Amino acid sequence: MEFQSDLTRDISPQRKLGRGKIEIKRIENTTNRQVTFCKRRNGLLKKAYELSVLCDAEVALIVFSSRGRLYEYANNSVKATIERYKKACSDSSNTGSIAEANAQYYQQEASKLRAQIGNLQNQNRNMLGESLAPLNLRDLRNLEQKN
Template sequence: MEDRKMGRGKIEIKRIENNTNRQVTFCKRRNGLLKKAYELSVLCEAEVALIVFSSRGRVYEYSNSNINNTIDRYKKATSDAASTYTTQEINTQFYQQESKKLRQQIQMIQNTNRHLVGDGLSSLNVKELKQLENRLERGISRIRSKKHEMILAEIEALQKREIQLEQENACLRGKITENDRLQQLSMVPPGQDHYNEMHAYFARNLLQLNMIEGVPVFSPNVDKKSLQLGLDLLG
């Protein structure tokens, strides 16, 4: 007794050549697809939109929402995804290129620094060595010029400071001299200044009196005895 297989066998997926059979299959599977779309929207609360065009150009659609809104949402989602992917890809390429350039620059700077201190010169040819030599000479010249400029600035500052100190020293010497003079004046005995003033006053008055009375004056200095007598009288 032959074994019989239960159920339908697998159908090879390819175009159905018979027009009638193709139309029947289309109707059955279309309805099944619409049913599955409905079940998916209900069971999973998914927003579903289904559009089917037959070979004759007829359109069949299903949507649990406004199909135009669903299509617009689909366009926006696919557009944002494409833009995001494109932007990320562009940024990635840009950063990769910049990173490569920076690594090259760092390597070049490191090699130059090694050459400046005399290391790694075996990889340079005569022309490159000459360029390195000229670069070092220009650098030394600039260093010496800067050092000379700084030394001149320091000398100028010291000269200004010297002039300032001389002025301060002269001012201090003047103050010391004035202080010594005041100390000498403070050492005069009490009443001596008054005595000298009175002596000069009496001498002037006596000289004028003698001139009025016709007394000859033989000397610009008045007789000391007369001055003393006048002072005694005043005393």
Template sequence: MVRGKIEMKKIENATSRQVTFSKRRNGLLKKAYELSVLCDAQVSLIVFSQRGRLYEFSNSDMWKTIERYRKYTKDHETNNHDSEIYVQRLKEEASHMITKIELLEFHKRKLLGQELASCSLEELQEIDSQLQRSLAKVRAKKAQLFREQLEKLKAKEKQLLEENVRLHQKTVLEPWRGSTDQQEKFRVIDLNLEVETDLVIGLPEKHCK
């Protein structure tokens, strides 16, 4: 005979309820013991009957297990609380960034000349001042780039001039450079060079016709 499925609700009959409690309590304690043995798990079980009677099982010190449970739940709650605070902070930062981006987009449209009809005189003056400051920064950056480019060109010009001088000196002096024998030959010829001159001491002679 197949036993029917028991409906999960409170048993109204007190006697039947007590019998069911006794049977299932013993079965529960047995399962806790088997779980601790088969799986080498730390198991503690506490059951109070309807009349307040205590039934317990623990394969280790019950109070140590309870303290361990309390510490775990406390740490877990702390971690959850910290996580919630962190998530809330991220949401606030994201909302702040969205607002800041929208404000920057609004100012950008105004600087581009859009939506100026709704601006007051003070806002238009502020936009004009901001544009003037931006233009001054652009001009300063442009001048700086020009100065840097000019310095580079001057350095390049100096390098080219020095290279030109070296090439000119090499071109002028190279034809006069010869071997050691040729230089010695030129020196000897220069020492033995004789020049004939007519040298007369006294008054010049008068030639008569």
């Protein structure tokens, strides 16, 4: 029976397996740092590839190691992607169109909210009976017959 109690103690729900969070800071040990760099670089390259395939995105990834070695991935050409990036950054019409699109979106949202506020104010007036004040006697009788 003692064997079973040891077994249940080892499988208790309090014990958790899996990866723990590590503190993000520079790894001082050179060997450990190099091993971590290689593993994380490979993971990063894999994620870049997956993003390009799954989402049909144009991806370029450039990594320099602490020793100055270059690692890169691109689903097309790194140079072409960088040129496209530079063009997008320097193209003032591109940033202008984004700003215009944002302004238009927020104007539409503001209009929707104003309409919603107006509807809520009308509902409040109806509940308080304030909207009945401008009605004449005939309109009030018609309204009474509807209800």
